[in-house]
Amino acid sequence: MRTQYKQLDHLLLEHQHYWRFEPFHASQTLEHRFTHTELGTWLDGLSMSDVQGFKQDLPSLLSQLTEYLPQLTELTQFCQLDKSALTSLTLDSHLSSGIPGRKLSQITAMGSQALATHHGSEWLEWCAGKGFLGRILAHHSQQAVTSFEWQESLCQQGQLDADKQQLPVHFVQGDAFACDHQSVFNSNQHAVALHACGDLHVSLMQHATQYQLPTLSIAPCCYHLIQADRYQPLSSLGQQSNLALSKTELRIPLQETVTGGERVLKHRFLEMSYRLGLDELLRKELGFAEYQPIPSVKKSQLQLGFEAFCQWAAERKGLALPKCDFIHYQTLGEQRFVRMEKLSLIQMAFHRPLEMWLILDKALFLEERGYQVGLTEFCDKKITPRNILIHAVLSR
Numbered sequence: 001m002r003t004q005y006k007q008l009d010h011l012l013l014e015h016q017h018y019w020r021f022e023p024f025h026a027s028q029t030l031e032h033r034f035t036h037t038e039l040g041t042w043l044d045g046l047s048m049s050d051v052q053g054f055k056q057d058l059p060s061l062l063s064q065l066t067e068y069l070p071q072l073t074e075l076t077q078f079c080q081l082d083k084s085a086l087t088s089l090t091l092d093s094h095l096s097s098g099i100p101g102r103k104l105s106q107i108t109a110m111g112s113q114a115l116a117t118h119h120g121s122e123w124l125e126w127c128a129g130k131g132f133l134g135r136i137l138a139h140h141s142q143q144a145v146t147s148f149e150w151q152e153s154l155c156q157q158g159q160l161d162a163d164k165q166q167l168p169v170h171f172v173q174g175d176a177f178a179c180d181h182q183s184v185f186n187s188n189q190h191a192v193a194l195h196a197c198g199d200l201h202v203s204l205m206q207h208a209t210q211y212q213l214p215t216l217s218i219a220p221c222c223y224h225l226i227q228a229d230r231y232q233p234l235s236s237l238g239q240q241s242n243l244a245l246s247k248t249e250l251r252i253p254l255q256e257t258v259t260g261g262e263r264v265l266k267h268r269f270l271e272m273s274y275r276l277g278l279d280e281l282l283r284k285e286l287g288f289a290e291y292q293p294i295p296s297v298k299k300s301q302l303q304l305g306f307e308a309f310c311q312w313a314a315e316r317k318g319l320a321l322p323k324c325d326f327i328h329y330q331t332l333g334e335q336r337f338v339r340m341e342k343l344s345l346i347q348m349a350f351h352r353p354l355e356m357w358l359i360l361d362k363a364l365f366l367e368e369r370g371y372q373v374g375l376t377e378f379c380d381k382k383i384t385p386r387n388i389l390i391h392a393v394l395s396r
């Protein structure tokens with residue numbers, strides 16, 4: 001893992017020109033960072049349907065891009081994870097009731113792996129939500145589960161459901177960053193965390209290693225949800241890295257989302273092209289030199305058209321828009337949307353390598369603290385793109 005991390009770190013730094021930018025902002029000019037290169041010529045020549053095709057077919061995209069960036073092959077190899085343990089539990093209907101479809105698939109897949117690799121005589125479910133995973137672990141192992149969660153209402157609902165099913169689950173309401181950790185952690189627990197965001201999964205690793213928990217199964221997500229301005233590497237190797245990912249860059253791996261259908265694509269096109277069109281309008285008509293962030297917008301608002309969107313946004317920003325050619329700016333927005341989508345294709349090749357870099361830093365941290373660490377994909381990417389499981393067993 002150390003060698004893999006070092007090589008990944010080196011390749012990411014060497015290729016930073018290809019991923020360290022924001023396609024939304026980079027779409028502003030006709031000439032872009034790849035113009036006057038073979039890669040740029042290839043990119044400019046793509047039709048929008050080519051772009052859509054590649055967005056939904058990463059292997060084809062990588063095979064094309066490798067012609068221009070040969071080291072992508074090596075980078076991609078570092079992202080290959082064991083999928084052999086892809087299994088899932090079959091649940092009685094009373095256990096699965098109330099769990100939404102995709103969440104249920106994630107939980108049964110992760111639960112199955114946690115049970116198969118279980119060491120410990122009880123469980124700690126970190127950032128439990130309503131404790132779906134904890135209930136399944138309690139049912140299958142008949143061991144006690146402490147479900148730690150911040151939101152009081154989720155704790156109450158979760159406790160109610162567990163009690164109804166007569167499961168040995170005990171909810172503890174608390175703040176991961178300001179609780180009496182000694183009363184939450186103990187050295188008999190196998191800790192599980194499904195999609196605990198940024199600092200939350202980091203705090204689990206720090207406390208679990210301190211209290212010498214025998215096993216950890218963590219599926220991280222939302223790497224950018226951290227207090228610090230930049231990613232704070234945990235492992236000693238990570239601390240030597242020069243990558244220094246900013247919060248914005250920590251969002252890059254999360255761009256890899258489950259692709260939606262026609263309706264989702266259409267909605268994204270409208271929203272992004274309107275935002276980009278308005279950016280053009282504000283720069284040219286009102287002389288803004290910087291992008292003005294606009295709050296999130298309802299679908300129904302977008303359906304009223306570009307001009308109505310601009311008026312709505314201007315009201316929120318306390319701006320008065322001049323009389324101008326809205327159709328012209330809408331067209332500029334649509335052209336920028338195409339450029340943005342093309343530029344983001346290049347960055348797409350680096351989503352998973354960046355995520356692997358983050359995951360390996362965490363894995364190395366656990367290794368340094370005496371754990372044997374394995375990395376797997378616990379479910380298919382279609383169920384959730386955040387499908388990497390860090391599994392660590394204390395070996396001394």
Ligand SMILES: C[S@@+](CC[C@H](N)C(=O)[O-])C[C@H]1O[C@@H](n2cnc3c(N)ncnc32)[C@H](O)[C@@H]1O
Pocket residue numbers: 103126127128129130132148149150151154174175176177193194195196197200
């Ligand atoms: C993405 S959800 C995951 C929930 C659950 N594990 C699941 O997969 O359904 C993250 C959970 O972390 C909880 N959370 C957020 N901040 C927290 C904190 N400071 N301490 C404890 N839990 C927190 C949220 O309330 C939320 O339930």
